[in-house]
Amino acid sequence: xxxxxxxxxPLDHYEFAPTGGAELLDxxxxxxxxxxxxxxxxxxTGVVLWxxxxxxxxxxxxxxxxxxxxxxxxxGKSRLLEVVDALVHEPLRAVNATVSYIFxxxxxxxxxxxxxxxxxxxxxxTKTKAEQNEDLRGLLNAGFQRGLTFGRTVGxxxxxxxxxxxxxxxxxxxxxxxxTIEDRAVVVVMRRRKPSEQVAPYRTRxxxxxxxxxxxxxxxxxxxxxxxxxGYEPANLGVEDRAADVWEPLITVADMAGGRWPxxxxxxxxxxxxxxxxxSEDSSLxxxxxxxxxxxxxxxxIKFIKSDELCxxxxxxxxxxxxxxxLSPSKLGHRLKEYGIKTDFEDTYKKARGYRLVDFVDTxxxxxAPKASxxxxxxxxxxxxxxGADTFESSDTFKASEKIKASEHNPSSEGVRTPSDTFGRxxxxxxxxxxxxxxxxxxxxxxxxxxxxxxxxxx
Numbered sequence: 001x002x003x004x005x006x007x008x009x010p011l012d013h014y015e016f017a018p019t020g021g022a023e024l025l026d027x028x029x030x031x032x033x034x035x036x037x038x039x040x041x042x043x044x045t046g047v048v049l050w051x052x053x054x055x056x057x058x059x060x061x062x063x064x065x066x067x068x069x070x071x072x073x074x075x076g077k078s079r080l081l082e083v084v085d086a087l088v089h090e091p092l093r094a095v096n097a098t099v100s101y102i103f104x105x106x107x108x109x110x111x112x113x114x115x116x117x118x119x120x121x122x123x124x125x126t127k128t129k130a131e132q133n134e135d136l137r138g139l140l141n142a143g144f145q146r147g148l149t150f151g152r153t154v155g156x157x158x159x160x161x162x163x164x165x166x167x168x169x170x171x172x173x174x175x176x177x178x179x180t181i182e183d184r185a186v187v188v189v190m191r192r193r194k195p196s197e198q199v200a201p202y203r204t205r206x207x208x209x210x211x212x213x214x215x216x217x218x219x220x221x222x223x224x225x226x227x228x229x230x231g232y233e234p235a236n237l238g239v240e241d242r243a244a245d246v247w248e249p250l251i252t253v254a255d256m257a258g259g260r261w262p263x264x265x266x267x268x269x270x271x272x273x274x275x276x277x278x279x280s281e282d283s284s285l286x287x288x289x290x291x292x293x294x295x296x297x298x299x300x301x302i303k304f305i306k307s308d309e310l311c312x313x314x315x316x317x318x319x320x321x322x323x324x325x326x327l328s329p330s331k332l333g334h335r336l337k338e339y340g341i342k343t344d345f346e347d348t349y350k351k352a353r354g355y356r357l358v359d360f361v362d363t364x365x366x367x368x369a370p371k372a373s374x375x376x377x378x379x380x381x382x383x384x385x386x387x388g389a390d391t392f393e394s395s396d397t398f399k400a401s402e403k404i405k406a407s408e409h410n411p412s413s414e415g416v417r418t419p420s421d422t423f424g425r426x427x428x429x430x431x432x433x434x435x436x437x438x439x440x441x442x443x444x445x446x447x448x449x450x451x452x453x454x455x456x457x458x459x
Contacts, residue, residue: 013363022259024221025052028087031211036080036203045268046186047084049250052116052257054088054168055215055222059229060249061146063112065185067177075190077172079202081118082168088114088213089219092167103163106143112167115143118200120173130178138180143167144184144245156378183242186250187276225256226378232256238266243273267433278369285321286335287367292317296362297357304346306354309333341364 017183029048038044057317066084083093089390090113094102100356106112117123123133123434130137142148143165154161171177179187211322234251237244248271254265296305296313305313307329314322316330325331333343433447 005078020215020259021221021225021257022261023263024217025049025254025257027071027214028052028218028302031087031214032080032083033241034077034200035083035207037193037197037199038080038269039191042268042271043188043427044399045264046250046272047080047188049253049261049265049268050186051084051087051169051171052218052222052253053249055219056110056229056253057089057166057168057249059226059232060252062245062249063144063146063166063168064246064249065140065144065181066181067169067185068170068172068185068190069176069187070190070192072192073174075192076116077174077190080188081170081172082115082202082204083117083211086208087218088116088168088170089215090114093118099133099139102136103139103152103161103165106165106167107163112164115169117169118170118173120171120177121175122173124173124178124181137181138168139165140171141180141184143169174433182276184246186246186272188277190307229253229256236266238270239273243269247273286338288320288359289314289322289332289335289369292320292322293355293360294368297360303357304352304354306352307343310355339367 026050028051028349029044032038032051033044033235038047047066050064053060054394068080070077085093089111091100092105093116095118095213102115106115106432122129123136124130133137139150146166148165149162150165151160151162153159171185172180177219213252225438232252232255233254234248238247239247251265251269254261268336292314293310295317296310297303311327311329311332314320314327316323329343336342336355341355341363343353344356344359346354346356
């Protein structure tokens with residue numbers, strides 16, 4: 001854990017000499033949490049691995065995005081991006097840059113730069129702004145996968161030209177980014193710093209040189225492992241589908257570093273994917289509708305319900321939007337049609353028409369998270385990844401002009417604490433952490449690497 005003495009001294013008093021991968025990542029973590037308070041130890045792990053990834057992106061097929069967002073201003077997003085700027089490979093800070101400038105900057109030989117976009121809410125914050133910046137969103141989506149290009153006509157003859165778009169990218173802003181971007185990102189939900197939480201002020205002239213020296217060490221270490229990382233397929237990712245595309249490069253970086261980082265990375269992947277999916281579910285009215293319908297079937301123990309009766313029951317659900325929507329059988333049918341669910345007769349007598357439970361089962365399985373107890377029972381013991389894992393303690397972040405105040409970890413504010421979903425996460429291995437609820441992929445462990453108190457002292 002960072003001591004009060006360390007927080008009181010300038011960062012350039014500390015040497016960041018080239019070291020082994022694990023020790024180097026520890027130094028990056030210490031540097032980040034010196035100036036920023038992340039919402040959870042898992043978020044800190046994700047940020048550190050993403051920073052290191054930018055120095056060896058040539059080894060991978062995918063370029064995971066890093067999204068730092070918050071509900072309100074003064075939550076430390078810009079400060080985090082400022083620190084990241086000094087640590088990543090060749091930062092390209094896009095402020096008021098045109099899309100043509102950006103994709104021409106990315107189209108180059110060698111390892112691509114790292115694109116950094118602050119105040120992204122001014123680009124994507126409203127429907128009108130998002131529509132005006134559709135080209136930028138398309139570029140960010142295309143740049144996630146190696147080989148996808150951006151087509152444009154160039155010159156007086158309008159010559160068709162394809163520009164390379166593959167590059168790491170980080171975005172910071174208020175509110176959610178477009179779904180297609182967050183789906184390709186490690187999402188860190190920042191919060192305003194509490195009076196009891198302490199960070200050091202960041203001054204570019206004083207502190208950036210030491211961070212850049214640390215970035216140089218990262219680049220040197222990355223050069224020694226990039227060949228081994230190319231084509232490497234880490235075992236026991238713990239996540240699937242698009243989430244695996246995002247986390248496989250980061251877990252590979254952790255495996256190359258060794259030490260406690262492989263365990264930290266897998267625990268972070270499971271926790272953050274779970275949190276992102278739960279956040280996505282909460283923001284989707286259709287998912288809310290499915291959850292409320294399932295609750296009605298479960299509570300009543302029924303297998304059939306008439307359309308008008310189901311609408312009445314939904315309108316009575318506390319704190320639900322269905323009353324305001326004046327939900328009717330036709331409106332309900334329109335929403336459920338997206339999932340291939342239609343009304344049917346209860347039996348062969350064809351007297352009552354409505355919805356049958358059997359028609360919802362497949363949709364419930366695909367889109368709704370199982371209950372926590374079900375998730376626990378469904379997990380099997382996984383492979384032993386690492387025994388001596390430990391953690392960081394940290395939670396939130398801050399703004400440059402704010403005064404330093406005492407820091408304390410607040411696990412209750414880490415958001416989703418029950419990693420219950422079958423959508424994007426592999427639930428085949430591991431137990432559930434007693435501390436934060438995230439899956440564990442180490443046999444016999446009862447808490448994850450980030451919540452462990454058995455290992456070495458935390459950063």
